[in-house]
Amino acid sequence: MKMAAGGCWIVFLAAVGLVCGLPPVRWLLVSPDDPVIKTLVALAEREYNSVSGQDDVYRALRIRDVRRQFVSGIRYDFTVFLGRTLCKKGDEELLDNCRLHSLAPLTEIQCKYSMLVFPWVNETKVFEQTCSQEGIIKEENEPSSEQDVLAMKAEDKLLQTLSLFKDFVTTYNKKYKDDEEASMRLQIFSQNLKKAQEIQEKDQGTAEYGITKFSDLTEEEFKTLYLNPLLSSQPSRPMKMALMPTDPPPAQWDWREHGGVTEVKNQGMCGSCWAFSVTGNIEGQWFLKKGSLVSLSEQELVDCDGVDKACAGGLPSNAYEAIEKLGGLESEQDYSYLGHKEQCGFSTNKVSAYINSSVEIPKDESQIAAWLAQNGPISIALNAFAMQFYRKGISHPFRILCNPWMIDHAVLLVGYGDLDGKPFWAIKNSWGTDWGEQGYYYLYRGTGACGMNTMCSSAVID
Missing domain, CATH: 3.10.450.10 (Nuclear Transport Factor 2; Chain: A,)
Incomplete structure (x- = not known):
């Protein structure tokens, strides 16, 4: 036959x-x-x-x-x-x-x-x-x-x-x-x-690169679906400089070990990383100031932030301002994430967290570490050059390959440390737990790798 x-x-x-x-x-x-x-x-x-x-x-x-x-x-x-x-x-x-x-x-x-x-x-x-x-x-x-x-x-x-x-x-x-x-x-x-x-x-670090869930996407598709070009193409809203701790930072710190970080989330095929970075920061700030860890709504920012561009990208500095004007953030449970823009459904009666202002954190990595250890996780942005194929370990791309001025992804800095002589930053990403190390990215610390120190900020809660 x-x-x-x-x-x-x-x-x-x-x-x-x-x-x-x-x-x-x-x-x-x-x-x-x-x-x-x-x-x-x-x-x-x-x-x-x-x-x-x-x-x-x-x-x-x-x-x-x-x-x-x-x-x-x-x-x-x-x-x-x-x-x-x-x-x-x-x-x-x-x-x-x-x-x-x-x-x-x-x-x-x-x-x-x-x-x-x-x-x-x-x-x-x-x-x-x-x-x-x-x-x-x-x-x-x-x-x-x-x-x-x-x-x-x-x-x-x-x-x-x-x-x-x-x-x-x-x-x-x-x-x-x-x-x-x-x-x-x-x-x-x-x-x-x-x-x-x-x-x-x-790579100069210990990272392993290979097959990830993004391995069937072109570089352009990956950037369009998951990254945020506005981070390097638009200037941030001016913010006052944060007050820096006078004491030197501890040798290592991780807010996951101290209850200040919610579970890893997934932004889906939507360039809303800026919203996840900001809500992660506010979750940590609320935990430190109010004593409770609440998962907050990124969808509220996607829908209701009239300055940023939802799935087409945005800036953390704009998001802070939008939250102040709205009156706060609802919880993830009350305003669930959909991964695309909808009509704003924010209700002041359901506010779970508010902020009073926002601050910029200096570019010096020792100061970043000191501020983080004392004040909580930090919203940062970086160049995601090596992240499409990242699997585990400490990533340390050559500077020429991971231009610090071409930042295109917002994430949450939750800790730092040293492993086998290699200093690293612990970074919470928003691509789900089936990416990286259960959703986390480890990046070499001390050289401003991939521009991670160029856009550091935090909300302020009184």
Whole structure:
């Protein structure tokens, strides 16, 4: 029987060939012991027994002429010799335990199969099946050459990428509207693997970069959906300078250990990081001044801040002013986050926290640490250059790669410390707990890495 492959899969694998530089019609020999081949032979046994019209069940005796090529899927061609067993139809589930008939070698069936495997969607299609008891198919031998070796290496790399992409799609429950989009996302994913490796090689810290839930997004898509270009394109509202502590800061501090930080939240596909940074700061301030930790509403700012631009970005300095004018923030429970702008539904009767003013914190990192340890988590902004592919560890990109003047993401500074001789900042992000270290980013401390010291601020609660 024959089954035609869809045109979209041809587009898909053609794109894969372009990504990995692999000729799309080249055949490569495969070992019969390959785990994929064993799976396909088991399928071949089931296919034959389902259509044979015989009462006896047949099982594979040996496999030959196994080869692989990329067409509208990963195509496998192989010849399997099937032998008669003592089992009858209905016993197929016990096929591995079926003893061969004494006449099996004399009555073996020779079948040629072509199968299309799509590992990224766990699908296999029987493309061609031809069975007979006549003759033996001549084994094809392809001469080994340097080109063959290079092609096999390219194919191995491609198969590794496909396997990683399959795991990525499963892990993050990715859904694509059609095969064409899946093809495009695979190309982007492959390119992003290389980018992550380049960032890894250039990092001066202990960070690990690699596959994240953003690995199928282009840099431009990532910036548009999750970052905040207004941070570096618009000037902040002037604020008075914060009074600095006179005592030196402790060697380490983390407000998570002192009850001043709420759970990690998720801004979704909305550039509302500025709102999460500010509410996180106010949550900490309210905890220090009033003694209770309340999760506050970012959606209120997205809907009701008339100066900032909701999911298109905003500035913490504007947000503080908006909260003062509104009269405070409702709780997360009363004004839940939706991830898109709605009509303002703020009610003064439901205010859970208010602020009196806001202050700017100096750029000196020792002063930032001292203020944080004494006064609570700080709203900051930074360049998110390395964050799309960040997985764990202390990130320390080269300054030239993470320009401190190109800040594009607002976050919450909750602590600092030292690990194996490397000083770090502990930063609460707003991309959910399935990113980074349970939602946190650790950044090298002491060099103004990625501009983390250029826009530090806090609300003031009397």
